[in-house]
Structures are given as C-alpha cells and as structure tokens.
Amino acid sequence: MTTTVIPPAVRPPAGPAHRDGNVLRWLGAYTASMIGDNVFYIALSWAAVRSGTPSQAGLVMAVSAVPRALLMLGGGVVADRFGPRRVVIGSDAVRCAAVLTVAALLFVARPGLWLLALLAVVFGIVDAVFMPAVGALPARVTGRDQLARVQGMRGLAVRFANVVGAPLGGLGVALGGSATAFALAGLLIAVSVPLLISVRMRETPPADDANTAPAGVEAVGPPGDPDGAPARGDVSGPHARVSGAEDGTAAVPERPATAWRDLRxxxxxxxxxxxxxxxxxxxxxxDLGFVGPLNVGLALLADRRGWGASGMGLVVAAFGAGAGAAALLLAWRGTLPRAGSAGAAALLGGSVAIGALAQVPGVGAAVGVALAIGLLAGLSGALCGALLQTQSDPAYLGRVTAVAGIVSLGLAPLSMPLTAAAIGWWGTGPVFAGSAVVCGLGGVVALAVRDLRRAELPR
Incomplete structure (x- = not known):
C-alpha cells in the first residue's frame, strides 16, 4: 500500500495581484534587490578597471558566471527542499554582508583584484541558489490564476531596475568611488530582507495537470511549512514515497531522499x-538566437553603420521600451488566450525582426525594428515564463527554474564571443540572419508540439 501526503487547504485568493499587498511586498523586495544588483555590477566593473588591466577587469566580471552555471541545478534542489522564501532571504542576507564588507575594506585600503574576484565568485555561488528560488517564489505568494500578471509585474520591475540602477551606480562612483557604490548596493539589497520576511506564503496544491508526475516519480502536495519547505516530520522530502505492509502495520519510508535523488x-x-x-x-x-545579436552584435553593427554611441543608445532604449510595453500588457490583462500559440507567434515575429535589424541603414529605422524586437521577444519571454510557472508542480518549481536558468544564464552568454568572431569572419548580415533562424526554431518547436501549442494560462 502506498500513502500520499494530502496537501493542506488552499487559502482563498486575495484579489488581483496588482492590488494584493502580499504580492506588492514581494515585488518591492524583488525590485530593491534587482536595483542593488545593477549598482553592484557598476561598482564592480569600475573597481576592476581602476585596479588592473582591461583583460583582468573582464576576467573579474566574467568569473561569477562559472559557479553560477555549475551549481544552479543544485540550487534548484536547495530551493525545493528548504523553501524558496527562506532561500531568497538567506541569499540576500549573504550578498548584502559580502558587499558591505568589501565596501568597508575599500574605504580603508586598496586590497587589489583578488578581493574583487573573490566577491564575484561569492556572488556567483549565491546566485546559483538565489535565481531558482526567485523563480519558484511567485507560485507561493499568489494564486495560479494571477501568475501571468505577476510575471508581467516582474518584467516591469526588471526594466525599472535596469533604468534606475545604472545611474545610481554611476552617482555612487562619482560621489565616493567604488566603496560608496558598493555600500549603496549593499543597502539596497538589505531593503529586500525585511520585506521578504513580511511576505506570507500560500499553501499551494500541485498543478492540476496530468503530466506533472512522470513514471517513477510519485508527486505529493507541498507540505505545510510556511516557507514551502518539506515538513520536518517528512524525512523523505517533497516527493517521497511511504509504504506500509499489507497487514496494516505502520508505514515506513522506503528510502530517505538525498539531494542527488531529488536532482534526478x-x-x-x-x-x-x-x-x-x-x-x-x-x-x-x-535565448541562444537572441543574446548574441542584441548584445555584442548590436555594438558591432552600430560601429559598422556609423551610428555612434548615441545611436546605439537609442536602439537599446527602443528595445527596452518594447519589452517594457509587453510586460505592462501582461500585467494589465493578467492572461492572454492561447498562450502557447501566442508565445510561439511572438517568437517567430521577433526572429524576423532580429534578421531585419542588420539590413536597415539608418538609426531611425533601427529604432523602429528594435522596438518591434523588444515588444515581440518581451511578450514571448513573459508568456513562456508564465507557462513555466503555471505548468510546473510547485514541489518541482525550483528545479524547473534552475534548468531554464542554466540555458538563459549559462549557455546563452557563450554565444556572445562566438557572435563577435562570426561577425568578424562573415559580417553582420549573415550572422544576424543565422541567429534569427536559431531563434525562430524555438517558435517552430512550440507550434509543432501539440500540448505546448494548446497550452493556456489559468483565468
């Protein structure tokens, strides 16, 4: 006989997410943390440039990506085992302490590049558990029918942090150098901790989808821990199997769950x-088709077209405006019909726009194309993120987010040096066209798979 843990009752919905104080506290914490991240990277880059050669500074900026990519799968296990809220609070506390410590050291001495590299590694390690937990947290603070709206609100927070964070970092550097900028970043991250502590967690049942528990994995509902972590009496974790004898004797766990078993x-x-x-x-x-052209590829395109730094800035701003408009649309509407098909169509349209960007001669036309890319790619990304949230069983959401994060934050950035080298060999037109094909293949996959094509967001 096999017994399954019964999930606790779900709390009644608190109304639309944009009017839910619980969601707004989470959003405030997330926004403060993201602004702090932007200020931190401005401070880190400035300090690295002032302390070493350009190549050494580049190494310092890139070194955090290694532990983040290597450890993120494990970070997803940590988020699911201990609860996303607890993990995010701990991660922000560690990041805040590390940044403020470096700020204090820089105020009294100049330790050199080794301290900056160590700080970048610490951030990479912490990000490996922070990012999966951040991805799993929305499902614990609102109902499934509000997750699409929350995804749009989260997108707006990211855009706001990108716009505000860089000038704040620059202001900190101008007022007191890297030490002041690091202190500002630490204080902004610190703001998120009390806000997160005040966020109430929902007791969410598994997703009502027939595909949530494949063969060999018997899913159970999330336990009653207020942070969404495994109940302390359940030694086997969030998806354990407990067996009893046929004669009615007490049930005993088959095997205690391990981190490796949770990962598998x-x-x-x-x-x-x-x-x-x-x-x-x-x-x-x-992501593989998008990251290269819209980062290093855009800079090379602007240089070859003679648009200058101001022209490139206008193109980047247009892209950000389009992506912000897509996030605002989803935050306002809360859902879109036929989300799977709509996301695929938006991705296909965005891929066509990426290929077209390399063919326009003037800045004005490039701004228009970039606005279309931001709107279509932003809409596709928001819909894919919302589907990821709503289709996942909450007990697995940390690991699901970790796998998606490895792709976006580990594999996709690798395309940037390849894009730069390819443009040097073949020029911008063929490389942007090739990237557009890769990006468009994502839309083809979404349309070709019936269950994804027909996927809907909860209403």
Whole structure:
C-alpha cells in the first residue's frame, strides 16, 4: 500500500495581484534587490578597471558566471527542499554582508583584484541558489490564476531596475568611488530582507495537470511549512514515497531522499512532462538566437553603420521600451488566450525582426525594428515564463527554474564571443540572419508540439 501526503487547504485568493499587498511586498523586495544588483555590477566593473588591466577587469566580471552555471541545478534542489522564501532571504542576507564588507575594506585600503574576484565568485555561488528560488517564489505568494500578471509585474520591475540602477551606480562612483557604490548596493539589497520576511506564503496544491508526475516519480502536495519547505516530520522530502505492509502495520519510508535523488527526480519530471520539456527547448533556442545579436552584435553593427554611441543608445532604449510595453500588457490583462500559440507567434515575429535589424541603414529605422524586437521577444519571454510557472508542480518549481536558468544564464552568454568572431569572419548580415533562424526554431518547436501549442494560462 502506498500513502500520499494530502496537501493542506488552499487559502482563498486575495484579489488581483496588482492590488494584493502580499504580492506588492514581494515585488518591492524583488525590485530593491534587482536595483542593488545593477549598482553592484557598476561598482564592480569600475573597481576592476581602476585596479588592473582591461583583460583582468573582464576576467573579474566574467568569473561569477562559472559557479553560477555549475551549481544552479543544485540550487534548484536547495530551493525545493528548504523553501524558496527562506532561500531568497538567506541569499540576500549573504550578498548584502559580502558587499558591505568589501565596501568597508575599500574605504580603508586598496586590497587589489583578488578581493574583487573573490566577491564575484561569492556572488556567483549565491546566485546559483538565489535565481531558482526567485523563480519558484511567485507560485507561493499568489494564486495560479494571477501568475501571468505577476510575471508581467516582474518584467516591469526588471526594466525599472535596469533604468534606475545604472545611474545610481554611476552617482555612487562619482560621489565616493567604488566603496560608496558598493555600500549603496549593499543597502539596497538589505531593503529586500525585511520585506521578504513580511511576505506570507500560500499553501499551494500541485498543478492540476496530468503530466506533472512522470513514471517513477510519485508527486505529493507541498507540505505545510510556511516557507514551502518539506515538513520536518517528512524525512523523505517533497516527493517521497511511504509504504506500509499489507497487514496494516505502520508505514515506513522506503528510502530517505538525498539531494542527488531529488536532482534526478527533477530532471526526470521535466523530461516526462509534455509541456515543460518542449517549453524549455523553446526558451533555450530563443535565448541562444537572441543574446548574441542584441548584445555584442548590436555594438558591432552600430560601429559598422556609423551610428555612434548615441545611436546605439537609442536602439537599446527602443528595445527596452518594447519589452517594457509587453510586460505592462501582461500585467494589465493578467492572461492572454492561447498562450502557447501566442508565445510561439511572438517568437517567430521577433526572429524576423532580429534578421531585419542588420539590413536597415539608418538609426531611425533601427529604432523602429528594435522596438518591434523588444515588444515581440518581451511578450514571448513573459508568456513562456508564465507557462513555466503555471505548468510546473510547485514541489518541482525550483528545479524547473534552475534548468531554464542554466540555458538563459549559462549557455546563452557563450554565444556572445562566438557572435563577435562570426561577425568578424562573415559580417553582420549573415550572422544576424543565422541567429534569427536559431531563434525562430524555438517558435517552430512550440507550434509543432501539440500540448505546448494548446497550452493556456489559468483565468
């Protein structure tokens, strides 16, 4: 006989997410943390440039990506085992302490590049658990029918942090150098901690989807811990199996769950899910085709077209405005019909616009194309993120977010040096066209898989 943990009752919905004080406290914490991140990277880059050669500064800026990519799968396990809220609070506390410590050291001495590199590594390690937990947290603070709206609100917070964070970092550097900028970043991250502590967690049942528990994994509801962590009496974790004898004797755990077993179960869960598996492939292809051209490729394109730094800034601003408009649309509407098909169509349209960007001669036309890219790619990304949230069983959401994050933050950035080298060999037109094909393949996958094409957001 196999017994399954019964999930606790779900609290009644608190109304639309943009009017829910609980969601707004979470959003305030997330926004403060993201602004702090932007200020931190401005401070880190400035301090690295002042302390070493350009190549050494580049190494310091890139070194955090290594532990983040290597440890993120484990970070997803940590988020699911201990609860996303607890992990995010701990991560922000560690990041705040590390940044403020470096700020204090820089105020009294100049330790050199080794301290900056160490700080970057610490941030990379903490990000490996922070990012999956951040991705899993929205499902614990609002109902499933509000997750799409929350995804739009989160997108607006990211855009706001990008716009505000860089000038704040520059102001900190101008007023007191890197030490002041680091102190400002630490204080902004610190603001998120009390806000997160005040956020109430929902007791969310598993997603009502037939594909949430593939063969070999018996899903159970999230336990009653207020942080969404495994109940302390359940030694086997969030998806354990408990067996009893046929004669009615007491049930005993078959095997205690381990982190490695949790990781394997999470990967098997994703692989067996008829929506999540192709959705992550779609996200991966979209990011691989998008990151290179819209980062290093755009700078090289502006240089070859003679647009100058101001022209490139206008193009980047237009892209940000388009992406912000897409996030605002989803935050306002709360859902869109036929989300799977709409996301695929937006990704296909965005891929066409990416290819067209390399063909326009003037800044004005480039601004228009960039606005279209931001709107279409932003809409596709927001819909894919919302589907990722709503299709995942909450007990696996940290691991699902970790797999998607490895693609976006680990594999996609690798395309940037390849894009730069390819443009040097073949020019901007062919490389942007090739990137557009890769991005468009993500839309083709989404349309080709019936369950993803027909996927809907809760209403």
């Amino acid at each position: 179960d999470g990967l098997r869960y994703i692989r067996g899910h008829q929506v999540l598996a192709p959705l992550i492939v779609t996200i991966a292809l979209g």
